Amino acid sequence: MPEGDTVFRTAERLRPALVGKTLSRSDFRVPRFATVDLVGDLITDVGTYGKHLFIRTDKLSIHTHLKMEGEWRVFHCGQRWTKPRVNARIVLANDEVEAVGFDLGKVEVLPLADEQKVIAHLGPDLLAPNFDADEAQRRLLAYPKRSIGAALLDQRNLAGIGNIYRSEICFLRKVHPATLVGDIDALPALVAEAHRVMNQAARQPPWRQLVYRKNRRPCPRCGMALVARVLDDPDSPDPVSQRERGIYFCPRCQPEPS
CATH class of the missing domain: 1.10.8.50 (Helicase, Ruva Protein; domain 3)
Known part of the structure; x- marks a missing residue:
């Protein structure tokens, strides 16, 4: 199972690909959020807490957890994906790249204020600058x-x-x-x-x-x-x-x- 260091480095890869850029496509391949459309939204931040990853707009947070097999990969637009398309759970694209989450254990879209509910039960994040x-x-x-x-x-x-x-x-x-x-x-x-x-x-x-x-x-x-x-x-x-x-x-x- 990917641990906190893997999630931390995943966020580091996603930031330059997504932050400060407007989504031209969003595709949530999980039933509960299949109708969510974030086209036109600006990605403002990518953050982590423990094994949880959050991709944020000004109002919403895309929460994902890798669980056992999940991973995020970034491709240039038009580049062939290096994993089967059937394994994709979420696609976030702008004019330059596609960020694809494969085999993710959890995908959900939350109001920003609800992020705290996701992590409230967790202990201090070992990779946080304010680790307690x-x-x-x-x-x-x-x-x-x-x-x-x-x-x-x-x-x-x-x-x-x-x-x-x-x-x-x-x-x-x-x-x-x-x-x-x-x-x-x-x-x-x-x-x-x-x-x-x-x-x-x-x-x-x-x-x-x-x-x-x-x-x-x-x-x-x-x-x-x-x-x-x-x-x-x-x-x-x-x-x-x-x-x-x-x-x-x-x-x-x-x-x-x-």
């Missing part, structure tokens, strides 16, 4: 008996982390993913590490994965074989999805709590 580390720690500590590996994946605590970066963050801090949040003495340092990792991945890509999807390969720190484990998390807002995602770690560098 204290609030992130407060949210994590609200469930001290939850494993840190599960808590990092919950967007209600910190917005933007997915399965890749929760594995990387725990490895860098030498914390076993099953460690209970309340048992981590250096929780502020772990939150700071999350902030650093996500910003490096978003602003200085590519992030070279240390442990993610490297099950049975040698640990880059000590050489021991890395392992993967699925964490049980009854507090997850999506327990089925949680059970399907393994977290990767080194059993020597990240000893299991007793």
